[in-house]
Amino acid sequence: MIRMSKFADYGLVLMTQFLRASSAEENLSARELASQTRLPLPMVSKVLKALTREGLLVSHRGASGGYSLSRSPAKISVAEVLTAVEGPIAMTECLDSTSVCKQESVCPVRTNWERINFAVQDVLDAISLADMLEPLPDHLVTLGVGETETPSHRQ
């Protein structure tokens, strides 16, 4: 399957907590976030630290500390969050820059995988954190001119 890790998943869920009505105060502790999301506290901590290191959150240490968004949720893309938590998006191993693929010279599909990878990245880059809380506008998740017939998975 094409699956993202729980880390990435958690990262996005946590980030969206900062824009829920109930958390308008903007500063949330790991403990609060864990209870809001029902995720295990140590994991939440770990993910928050990563998001902070990558500059998507700012932390406030000490008593009554916590985390808050480093910029407006409309200016943070889903792709950024995923990348922050677990590095560059690479659907196949060979698209990871650090990899060396012995099959590369005889691989007929690599170039096109690269383009598909970019397409997916574009989708995730075009969706902001703020977008994730309300029904996504169609144009953000549909293909352009080419699509005419109903995809098979939609019966």
Place this chain on the structure above:
Amino acid sequence: MIRMSKFADYGLVLMTQFLRASSAEENLSARELASQTRLPLPMVSKVLKALTREGLLVSHRGASGGYSLSRSPAKISVAEVLTAVEGPIAMTECLDSTSVCKQESVCPVRTNWERINFAVQDVLDAISLADMLEPLPDHLVTLGVGETETPSHRQ
């Protein structure tokens, strides 16, 4: 990362072998495919069996047997191949139908993940096996009306 497994990767590479110029004869054994792709034979066998079970290949047992495509490469989508080898595409665990997610009731992003998942599936469904061997037409890998600015990952 959003990563597909090697199984899926191999599956696609193997399927495309059936439409290379040199294999116009259409019947390829696991051994031939392994050497063409430089992939380990046992793995190749395993993947071919899966593709056959799912009806994308037809097998010919016995001496001078092998595999061939069950239908025209223009009628087989990339999504079908991936799904055949490793089940339905589900970017998050909760999108897998068999999963039960305790966070579901408090999860603000699930609905939109579902839509993103469909978007990715659409992209992969619109690309045929035959498409994978030549440069993909732009409209298959770009978003529709919404996209105006250059995505951040393209510098």
Place this chain on the structure above:
DNA sequence: CTAAAATAGGACCGCGCTGGTACTATTTAA
């Protein structure tokens, strides 16, 4: 008819990575 060459369908297995925990140091508000 027999042997060789294939696929079918499993069982099996190591090892790395994912998901998760724990501990110590540091910062800071009350």
Place this chain on the structure above:
DNA sequence: TTAAATAGTACCAGCGCGGTCCTATTTTAG
């Protein structure tokens, strides 16, 4: 001064991924 928080990092179990192997069956060639 103490308690509450983050920072950093080490640690760990389990399991799924990637990979192999073995036996049974089918089929063609000689």
